[in-house]
Amino acid sequence: MTESTLEWGSARDRTAIRRSGLSMPLRMALRDRVIATDRTVLDYGCGRGEDVRRLGHMQFDAYGWDPYYAPEGRREPADVVMLTYVLNVIEDVTERMETLRRAWSLTNKVLVVSCRLVWERAQVSGEERNDGILTSRDTFQHLFTTNELRVLVEDVTGQRCLSPTPGVVYVFRTDEDRLAYLARETIARHEWAISSDHASAIAEVISFAEAKGRPPLLEEIPPETAPLIAELTRSELIRLVQRSANPTRLADGTKRSTLDTLLYLGISIFNGRPRLSDLPVSVQADIRHCFSSYREACARADRLLLKIRDDTYIRGAMSNSVGKLTATALYTHRRAVPQMPVVLRLYEHCGSVAAGRPDEWNILKLDHRGRRVSWSSYPEFDKDPHPRLAWTFGVDMTNLESKHQSFEGRDNRPILHRKEEFVAPDDTYAAKYRRLTSAEVKAGLYTNPTLIGLEHGWEAELGRCGVELRGHRLVKRRSSNVGTANAAEQEHG
Structure with a gap:
């Protein structure tokens, strides 16, 4: 992104669209708590500035710069830098890299890079030009593969990146922030209920312990709850959990924490095995509770990674x-x-x-x-x-x-059968799915399994068997080639 529009090879300003809401990358960053109220945000190449204005309305300290729409905007370092659909409108590969490098230089904590992807080609009309598409509006689009985007960002920043969704990558300045993000993604969080007195606060501590298999650290207790149990020492809290928590639930909580920790350590190795002291305090606590040592935890995680290849x-x-x-x-x-x-x-x-x-x-x-x-x-x-x-x-x-x-818009799409096989046996809807499958088997709908995988074949088999679906009930067709036209409706399941 050059500072002078005169150097642009295409009408890049025309790619700045108006949105009715937050951009998708910004929604992702808010959802993943990459953007928080105590962090400054720079939208580098902000276009018309709609994301910046909406963040301002939400009480975030956000500002933006754009070479066309906001050339006098603030280009100051920020905790979070958003580079939203900027790289794909730049025709020159070297300039793309330089733009990414500048954005990274302004990043204190995390850079959020987003680009359009190759599967959006049908949405972009125009002629092939260099490594992209020149549209009739004289705009340029280079459509990335997910791997190409990841490699470009890693090459320029020198950091491994993480992708929350296709077309978006996060690059963290510190291991601490990257590991905290991974913990949020892989380790189940306990949702603390609001406590109004000592008894309800104790009940929440017990609930946490049964979910995690261990008492909470002080850092894990919400600020509004901590004063209600401040008189308890750590030893007293541990004894309280041992005395009051359900032993079976404690054991189940320990198992969940063990598996979540192994999952976390297995993923974290892709950016280099962190030191124990670099991990979030909650993860450190899980490791000390579930394993004899950090070395043992890492060794078990490494064995899991090797088993993926087996x-x-x-x-x-x-x-x-x-x-x-x-x-x-x-x-x-x-x-x-x-x-x-x-x-x-x-x-x-x-x-x-x-x-x-x-x-x-x-x-x-x-x-x-x-x-x-x-x-x-x-x-x-x-x-x-x-x-x-x-x-x-x-x-x-x-x-x-x-x-x-x-597959949307296709005339004959794949469809699913036997939905109960995809969910857990105790799933809320499993029994309903099983009843439907039983009725369909009884009606002869699965006699020709090779015919029913697509919509047309399934409809043909429904017609052959003289039945139709009403929600998750299978009934006789009122007017059917099979049976009499005036046959009474009869449920099969």
Whole structure:
């Protein structure tokens, strides 16, 4: 990004669109608590400044600079620097790198870089020019792959980056901030209820202990709760938990903390194994509680990473996991992912760190021959008895290349059957799904399994069997080629 619009090779100012709300990268940064009220924010290449104005309305200390719309804006170092859809409008590769370098030089804590991706090609009309597209409006777009974006940012900043969602990467200045972010992503947080007196505060301490398997540290107790139990020493707090907490729940909490910690340490190694003292205090506490030493915890995490490469081990883990196992992969609903073996959760997290986990997915696919992680979206999964596939996004773990496929708008989309196989047995809706599947089997709808994977084939089989769906109930068709036209409606399940 040059300071003079005269040096631009295209009308870059025309790419600054008006938005009705916050930009997607800004929403991600707020969601992930990368942006907080005690941090300054610089929008570098802010366009029309809409994100800056909205952050200001939300009481954030935010400011922006843009060579066309805000050339007199503040270009001062900030805790968080947003580089939002800037690199992809720059025609020159060297200038892209220099723009990224300048943004990084202004970053105190974290740089948030976002770019448009190659799967958006259908949305950009124009002719191929250099390594991008020159549109009829004389604007330029270089569409990145997720791997290309990651490599560019890492090469320029000299830091490993993390991707919260495809097309967005975070680059942290310090290990402390990066490790804190990873902890938020991988370790379940305890949500403290508001306490009004000593008794309710004690109840919350017990609830925390049963969730984590250990008493909370002072740093983990909310500021409004801590004064209510301030008279208790650490030893008294420990004895209170030992006396009052449910032993079974404590044991379950310890197991969860052990698995979450192994997951965290397995992912953190991709940026270099941190020292124990560099870890968030809550993670340090979990390690001391769940393992004999930090060395033991790291060794177990390393063994998990090695097992991801072991086809036999992965297949065994999948055979004992919640979800639907096929000849090539395991498919699991989003709600059931926390119940998967930790090695499979680590497998999924490795893919998400490399390419980003897309929003609004609900089915996870893990290949056990080769290594590929895919996330798919089946809208209305719980309401639609046989939801249609909207899109898939997958990353090949051997080369970190990703691919997005959209099925929306297609005439004959893939659909799901036997939904109970994707969720946990105790899932809220599992019993309803099982009843529907039983009725469909009884009606003969699964006699020709190769025909029912797509919408048209499924509709044909419904017609052949003379039935139709009303929500998650299977009933006879009122007017059908099978049976009489005036047959009374009859439920099969």
